[in-house]
Structure formats: structure tokens, C-alpha cells
Amino acid sequence: MSKFTTNWLASLFPDYQGVVLDPIQIDDVFTDSRQFTHFGLFIPIEGERFDGHEFLKDAIKHGAIATLWSKNKPVPRFVPTDFPLFFVEDTVEAMQKLATAYREKVKPKVIGITGSNGKTTTKDFVATVLNQKFKTWKTKGNFNNHIGLPLTILQMTPDTEVLILEMGMNHFGEIETLTKIAHPDIAMITNIGESHIEYLGSRAGIAQAKSEIVEGLKEDGLLLVDGDEPLLDSVAQQYKSYRIGTNPDNDYVIKNIQITNDDTTFEVEQKRFSIPVLGEHQAKNATFCIVTAKRLGLNVEQIESGLQQVELTGMRFEKIKTKEGTFLINDAYNASATSMKASINVIKEMDAERKILVLGDILELGEHSQAIHRSVADVIQPPIDTLYTYGEESKAIIEALNEKEEGRIKTLSFSSKEVLVKHLRSELNPNTIILFKGSRGMRLEEVINQLTK
Template identity: 55%
Template sequence: MILEVKELTRLFSQYKGAATDQITIDGIMTDTRKTAKQSLFVPIVGENFDAHEFIGEAIKQGAVAALWQNDRPLPKLVPTDFPVFFVEDTTKALQDLASYYLEEVKPVVIGVTGSNGKTTTKDMVASVLATRFVTHKTAGNFNNHIGLPLTVLSMEKETEAVVLEMGMDRAGEIAVLSKIAHPDHAIITNIGESHIENLGSREAIAQAKLEITEGLSESGLLIIDGDEPLLELKTQEKQTISCGFKEQADYVAVIEEMTDDMSKFTIGQHHYQLPLAGKHNVKNASFVIALAERLELTPAEIQEGFQKLQMSAMRFEKHEGHNGSLIINDAYNASPTSMKAIIEVIRDLTSKSKKVLVLGDMFELGEHSRVLHASVAAAIDENIHTVFTIGEHSEEISKALRDHHAEIETHHYNDKQALSHHVRSLLTTDTVVLIKASRGMKLEELLTGLVD
């Protein structure tokens, strides 16, 4: 990011200090514990904190200007020539600045949302577009009303394409993100059960995801899951493309071969190879292909992007475990849909015959939690050797297995250390262990005891 302080006067009419000077801004500072030279300090106000209190530290850490909520008194320690821009709400001002910067840079903007697979799809889109464009993408989980603007404001002026992941907890949140970013094209990966606690039903979740169209360009393309009945009406609209495995989809993926580390499939007349296993990943790739063709990339460029794919952390992250075992850490997040999908991948692995699942609680399922946890057992069959569950509601998975697959060894724990010791005792060169749960369970902590 490269802006000048004086540019902010176009957005914010109330200011003091050297606000009209040619002072370079290289980035945004929201955390005063980190040095950020030549930065704009944006003090975020949360439920339990107010970053306005740290303006002095921000200046020490390299801030050269600041936004300031006008209902807060400005401390006397702020130098008289320090540029301060007064706004009603610093978070809204951050969002407005992100929209302004997008207009200045003018990249192709791709919005990606969905209950599951949005991070993987974002990574795929960025990798493919990078074969032709200077590309920037959401890092980590910066996909909310604060993270998305920070993603935008961290891109370089030379950026030609930006891929923005859009997350949500409640209705209305995707609409806000879409109106900030004004995507040229948008992808909805699927409709699952995540956040059903807040939204009440999958139908309501579908409507919340469709909010991505509220800021979508009039000529923009919406790419959706063609296998999802809740999105069927959208397939009839001119600027909508559906992708999936059913014949009625605009882009039909046909799987030719799948191994532990690779999927071969065709779409139309073109053959592709993805360095990931799993039917769900092939569908994610189909969204990317539909988008790439709209942007006039060639099949060769698309394949090159797939081959260069680098996944975000804790998504099917492979580690060499004790005694030559394989530990797969997919503990970034979980929903019933994503948990079933990855269990299917483990079930079909051929490189290891002893398959162990470590499954933790899935959050934000509300009154549906116990039933939805129990539903995961349907994805587990005799190809799985042992199932461990940990947490409050994940025990429903173990209970359902005992009722329907008594031959599968199951254990439930409430203590991570005890669980780790038991899992470690099973590790051999022929063992694969999957670790999967919602982020709040922090099951990646198990790696310490399982990985050499």
C-alpha cells in the first residue's frame, strides 16, 4: 500500500495537524504491539477494549497519521503537527478507506464465500490468477468487517487481481463486505450448517451467502454450487454459472482418478490434475475453472496454477508423526459438511491402512448441535480403524458409532493430554491420523505429542 496523508482529506473532511502534507503511508496499524513504520493508526473500538488509549504507543511504533473517533478526547501527548482525521466511527472509516483504495488501484475483485471450502477455493483462485495477473489474496482468517478492509489496504499499488474471502456469523454481514469490495465476480462454494445457531436454518444460511450479490458489479458473474437445491433458482439468472457433478450444471466435473495426493478430472473437453485429494476439492476447482475461463485464462494457465497451489495453514496439513506415521492437521475449523468430506478423503486413502480419526466439537450449531454431531457417524465405515472424540457434543459421534458400527473402536476424552497418549500408542508406519474440529477446540495442540 502506498498513499499520501493528504489523500485522506478527500474522504474525511475534519482534520488537524499536517493533514495536507505529502507524507507517505505504507500500511495500516491496528495493533500497537507491532512496529509499523509509515503507518496510519486506526484505533478499533471493541466490546471490551478501545484502542484510542494507545495513540502514544502507536506514534512510537511508527504511525505517521491517525483516524480518530470524534466522540473521544484527543490526548495532549499527540504532537500538534501529527495528522489526525476525525470520523464518526473508525471501523466504518477503515471500510471507506478500503473502498477508496480499491477504486485507486482498480484490480479485478473476486469475492469468495460459502459455508465450507472458501479458504481452499480462495487459495486456488489466487494461484491460478497469479499465472497471468499480479495477485493479492486474503491472508489467514482476515475475512470479516475489519479483516477484509485490512486485506485490501495491504495490497500493493501494482495489484491486478485481488481475491477476498468473505466470512460471516449473522445475516447482513456478507452484504457489508460485498458493498465494501464491490466484487467483479463472486463464488458461493456451498451451503452447509455453519452458523445455524444464529441463522436458524440452511435456507436462512443460503440467503445470507447470497448477500454477496449486493455489491456485485452489474456485469459481474456469480458462480455457485450446482448440486445445492437451495441455490437452484439462481441458476436461471443470466449472470450465474453453476458447477458440480450433476448433469444440469453448466460446468460438470467428471472424476477420472483419485489418489492420496492427487485428483484427475475433466470439465468439458479439458483434463485437469489437482494436487489435492477429495471430491469436494474437485468441486472447488470447478468454480475456479469457470472464473478463469471468464477471465480468458487458458487451460494450460489454469493447470499451472493448480500445480503451484499453496494451501493456507491447518488445511489438510501433513506432518510426519511418531514411528513414521502420517498426521493430518485439519483443525482450522469444522462443520458437519466439512467433517464428513474430509473423513471421506481419509477413508479412501490407499497409502496407509490403519486409519484413526480424532474429532472434536463443532461450534455454532445451536439446538441442532447434538443431532448434527451424530450425523457425522454416517461418513464413517469399516475402513476406519479407531475413532477418538473430545469435547462436549462430539461424544454424540461416538454414541452413534456404537449404535450402528459397533465393530469400530471408539473412545471419548475430555482431556487432550490423555487423548494424545492414547493416540500416540497406536502410531505405526501404516497409520494415518486425522485431527478435525472447530477452531476454538485448538486441537492442533495435539501435534506436540504426535509429531517427532
Template identity: 50%
Template sequence: MILEVQELTTLFPEFKGAAQDRITLREVLTDTRVEAKQSLFIPIVGENFDAHDFIKDAIKQGAVAALWQKDKDLPYAVPTDFPVFFVEDTTKGLQEVAEYYLQKVRPLVIGITGSNGKTTTKDMTASVLSRKYKTHKTAGNYNNHIGLPLTILAMKEDTEVLVLEMGMDRAGEISVLSKLAHPKYAIITNIGESHIENLGSREGIASAKLEIKDGMSEDGALIIDGDEPLLHAVKLDERSLSCGFDSTSDTQVKIISTSDDASEFKVNEKETYNLPLAGKHNVKNASYVITLAKKAGLSNDQIQEGFDHLQMSSMRYEKHIGINESLIINDAYNASPTSMKALIEVMAQLTTKSRKVLILGDMFELGSQSRVLHRSVAEAVTDKIHAVYTIGEHSEEISRAVAERQPQIATKHFTDKETLSHHVRAALTADTVVLIKASRGMKLEELLNDLVK
């Protein structure tokens, strides 16, 4: 980011200090524990903290200007010439600065949402489009009303394509993000069960995801899951492009072959692609990216090159060499019934390891449907799975349902990670593969300390 302090006077007319000087801003500072030279300090107010308390630390760390909420007292320790812009709400101020900078850089904006697969699809999209354009993408989980504007403000001024992941907990949040980012192209990866506690039903989730249209360009396109009945009406919209295994999809996908680490598939019975990821769900995610990339003017060779250079975000199907040369797959970043079942299906298809162990934890925000949805995971567990171990308050329903459906599969529920890891560690062999999957709050990646070589 490069802005001049004086530019902010057009956004925020109430200010003090040297706000009209040509002082260069190179980044935004919200965490005063890190150094950020030539930065704009934006103190966010949270439920349990108020960053206004750390203005002196911000200046020490390199802040040369700040936004300031009008109802907060400005400390006397702030230098009189230090530029301060007064706003009603600093989070909204952050969003206003991001929107201003976005309009200044004017990249092609792509918004990606969905119950599952957002991050994988974001990583694929950025990898593919970077073959032709200077591309910037959402880092980590910066996909909410604070993280998305920070992502925008972190892009370089010569960025040509901006890939934004858009997350939500409840209705209305995607609309805010879409109206801020104004994507030309948007992708809805799927409609699952995540946040059903807040949204009431899958229909409610679909409606919330479709808010991504609220800020879209009139000349843009919405790319959707063509196999999802809840999106059937959208499928008929002239601005929508559907992708899926259904023959009525605009981009129809057919899997040719799969291995432990790759998938080969055809698109519309013509083009063949190789993806360095296993799983039917990943092939569908790739079909969204192919459809988007063609709208953006990329060739088939450039798309394949992007797949070849794909780098995934952390804790998404991370492979580790475990004790006794076993294989540990860490996908503990987050989980829903849909994503958990999809990865169990991938596990069942692995050929390099025959002894397959699942470590499954609680899935959050499922509300009154939690018990039923946890039990539904057992539908994906076949006789190809050797053992299912669960941990948490709700996941015991998974092991119970598996025991009822597949009594020959070893099942056991644990109440603490240490006992679980010791149990699994003692049984690791060179022919064992372990999948770790749960919602983020379970922090099951902590098991790696005991299981990884």
C-alpha cells in the same frame, strides 16, 4: 499501499495537525505491538478493548497519522502537528479508506464465500490467476468487516486481481463486505450448517451467502454449486454459472481417478485437469476456479500450471510425519458437519496407510441442532476407519453414534487433550494415519506437539 495523508481530507473533512501535507502512508496499523513505519493508525474499538488508549505506542511504532473517534478525548501527548482525522466510528473509517484505495488501484475483484471450502477455493483462485495477473489474496482469516478492508489496504498499488474471502456469523454481514469490495465475479462454494445457530436453517444460510450479489458489478457473474437444491432458483439467473457433478450444471465435472494426494477429472467431457488434492469436495472447488479463470481469459495450460503450484493456507489438510513414521493430518482450522464428513470420506479412500484414526472435536454454532448434527457425522464413518476418538462437550455424540452403527470400530471419548494424545501416541505405527478435525475454538492443533515426530 501508498496513499498521501492529504488524500484523506477528501474522506474526512474534520482534522487537525499537518493533515494537508504530502506525507506518504505505506500501511495501516491496528496492532501497536508491531512496528509499522509510515503508517496510518486506526484504533479499533472492541468489546473488551479500545485501541485509542495506545496512540502513543502507535506513534513510537511508526504511525505518521491517525483516525480518531469523535467521542474520545485526544491525549495531550499527541504532537500538535501530528495529522488526526476525526470520524464517528473508526471501523467504518477503516472501511472508507479501504474503499477509496480500492477505487484508486481498480483491480479485478473476486469475492468468495460459502459454508465450507472458502479458503481452499481462495488459495486455488489466487494460484491460478497469478499465472497471468499480479494477484493479491486474503491472508489467514482476514475475511470479516475488519479483516477484509485490511486485506484491501495491504495490496500493492500495481495489483491486477484481488481475491477476497468473505466470512460471516449472521445475516447482513456478507452484504456489507460485498458493497465495500464490489466484486465482478463471486463464488458461493456450498451451503452447509455453519452458523445455523444464528441463521436458523440452511435456507437462512443460503440467503445470507447470496448477499454477495448485493455489491456485484452488473457485468459480473456469480459462480455457484450446481448440486445444491437451495441454489436452484439462482441457477436460472442469467448472471449465474453453476458447477457440479449434476448433468444440468454449466460446468459439469467427472472424476477420472483419485489417489492419496491428487485427483484427475474432466470438465464438460472435454478438458482434463490434475489437482494436487484428494476429495470430491476439492474437485468441485477446482471447478469453480476453472470457470472463473476462463471468464478472466486464462488458457487451460495456465489453469493447470496454477494447480501445479498450489500452496494451501495453514491447518488445512496439513500433513506431518508422526511418531514411528505415522502420518498426522491437521485440519483443525475449523469444522462443520459437511466439512467433517467430506474429510472422513477422503480418509477412507487413502491407500498408503491402512490403520485410520479420527480425532474429532466439537463443532460450534450449531444451536438447538447440535446433537443431531454431531450424530450425523457417523454417517460418513465406514468400516475403512479403525478408530474414532472424540473430545469436547458435544462431540461425544459422534462416538456414540459410530458405536451404534459400527460397533466393531474402536470409539472413546476424552475430556482432556493430554490423555487423548497419550492414548493415540501409544498406538501410532508406520501404517497409521490420524485426522485431526474440529472447530477453531477447540485448538486441537495443540495435539501435534505429542504426535508429530
């Protein structure tokens, strides 16, 4: 399905060579020269260790019929004289400009989602539910930065009706860049945690950075925020907004949350909903979705049907049963203290005779690391039986827990995954649940893979 043509590209990038003004159709946009495509526009990206311009020959071999090209790079001799090259100052900035223009061309409703935790899960909820009525396109995986977001836009099909974009960041100014490309009709801030506090200084700094999402919000746009977070009160008061949470003063109040081993049920506006994922935090993520769906005209039956069908992106509270009958909970995609506490609270609600935590380091906390790790111990108490940690920083959780629980919970710290795996093998039996949670860099899924071989 054609996205645009070379002569449309020439209107955006008027410095070019090759046969451009004949309307050659572009069906795909890609940055990876190894990817096989059909009538593709190749966008070479320059990184610290690579330069996509060096791989144009591979891109052409794999289906590129045009490319953006940095003005300061010589054109290779093998490029045919009729091959369209659009010369730009910076290929990433050009890709962002192209994504903005293509989004305006397709004109989908845009939903932008940011937050310290829960943005990927909320994206999955929103995409699945809105797909009951609309042709939707969403961020794949974690394509949520200054390259991934414009690429997501450029890969959507021209018949897309709703575009759901996740926005991540490490530093001030990054969300502002993304939201101005996305220009959302509905913007969400799912919560404020401690992620990237090393760069942003404080939770207030994190809230300020997340709140940049309103910089691109349409004039008649709607902002949805975690209403249980006081740090978001200020931005909520400045825009048309709904506050969502469990506190009774919210616009949408989540009540009567119940968690089983299979689902979470909760009440919003006198209506009970069920979701096949676990946790009070998941009820909040789902409510962001419910409010959005109602705003876009879905009825209750469509919303309920979509919520039941949701499949979360991998390693987000993923339940795996071993041959010994043990449930391993793979929540190892990433971690902050907030998300770690939420996952631990879910484990406490689940039905099992033994409950074991395997917690890895939370990274990028800088000078706050010791205090934030110690805070995780606040929610660890029976029915949790055992806490194992992996890494240096997470030892602080054990220190705080031993001070608080005085030995009621067994604790051990590991610096070797091999030793941890060996120890966990002896714990595998029916009626045991083991939670794995840690920052992406800790790669706790490698432990899970060994236990499930």
C-alpha cells in the same frame, strides 16, 4: 510504495487537524500499534476489552505519521500540533469507507468468495493460479470480517491487478456489508453447510445469508455457485451465473474424480486436471478456480501450472509424518458436519492398513447439535478402523455409529487431551493414517503437536 496522500485523505475526511494539505505520502495502513511500519496510517479500533486510541503513542513510535480519530475521544497532549488527525464518528466505519475509496482508486478486478466450507481453500487456489498472469492480492489467514476485509483491501499494493477477498459471517447482514465494500466482478458461493446454524436457524437461512454476496456484485458481474446445492438455485437464476458440481445438469460438470495419497485428478469440459490436495470437495473448489481463470483470460497451461503450485493455508488437510512413520492429517482449523464428512470420505480413499478418526465437537449448532453430530456417522464405515472423539457434543457421533455398525468399528470418547495423546501414542506405526477434525475452539492441533514432539 505510496498508497495515497494526506490531502487525498482530507477529501474523504474533511474534519482534521495538523499538516494535512501538504501531500504527505502514506505507504501502509495498520491497526496494531505494536507493528513496525513505514509512513503508516494508524486506525485505532475499539473492542470490548481494549481501545486502540490508548496506544497512539506506540503507533507513532512504530511508524505512524497520521491517524483516524474518533470525535468523542480527547486528543492526547503528546500529539504534535502538525501531526495529521482525521476526525470521524466511528473508526471501523471510516476504515470501511477508506477501503471502498482505495479499492476504487486502484481498480483491480475483484473476486469475492463466501461459503460454509471451502472459501479459504478456493481463495488459495484462485490466488495461486491467477498469479501466473496477474499481480494478485488476497485475504491473509481469516481476515474475512467487517474489520479484516477492509484492512486487506487497504494493505494491497497500488499495482494490484486482481484482489481476492474471502467473506465470512455469523449473522444476517454481514456478507451484505462486506460485498458492498468489495464490489466484486466475480462472486462465489462455494457451498452451504451447517456453520452458524445456531444464529441463522436453518440451512435455508444460511443460504440466504451467503446469497447476500450478490448485493455488491457489479452490474456485469458473474456469480459462481455450488450447482449440487438446491438451496442456491434461486439466487443463481436471478443473476448471470454458472453452476459448478458433479450433477450432470450443471454448467460445469466435474467427472471421473480419482484420489490417491498424493493428489486428486478430475475432468472438466473434456480436460483432465490434477491438484496436490485430496478430496472430491477439493476438485469442486479447484473448478471454481478454473472457471474464474478462464473468465479472466488464462490459458490451460497457466491454469495447470498454478494448480500444481497451490499451498493451502495451514491446518487444512495438512499431512504430517511422525518419526514412527504414521501420517497425521491436520484438518483441525475448523469443522462443520459437511466438511467433516468430506474429510472422512477422503481418508476412506487413501492407501493405509489402518485408518483412525479423531473428531472434536462441532460448535455453534445450538439445538441442532445432537442431530447434526449423529449425521456424521452416516459416512463412517470400514475401511475406517477406529473412531475417537474429544468433547461432549461429539459423543453423539459414537452413539449413532454404534447403533449402525454394531461394534465393527472401535470407538472411544475423551474429555482430556492428555489422556487422548497417551492413547494415540500406542497407535503410532507405519501404514496408519489418523485424521484430526473439529471446530476451531477444540484446538485439536495441540494433540498433534504433542504427538510430533
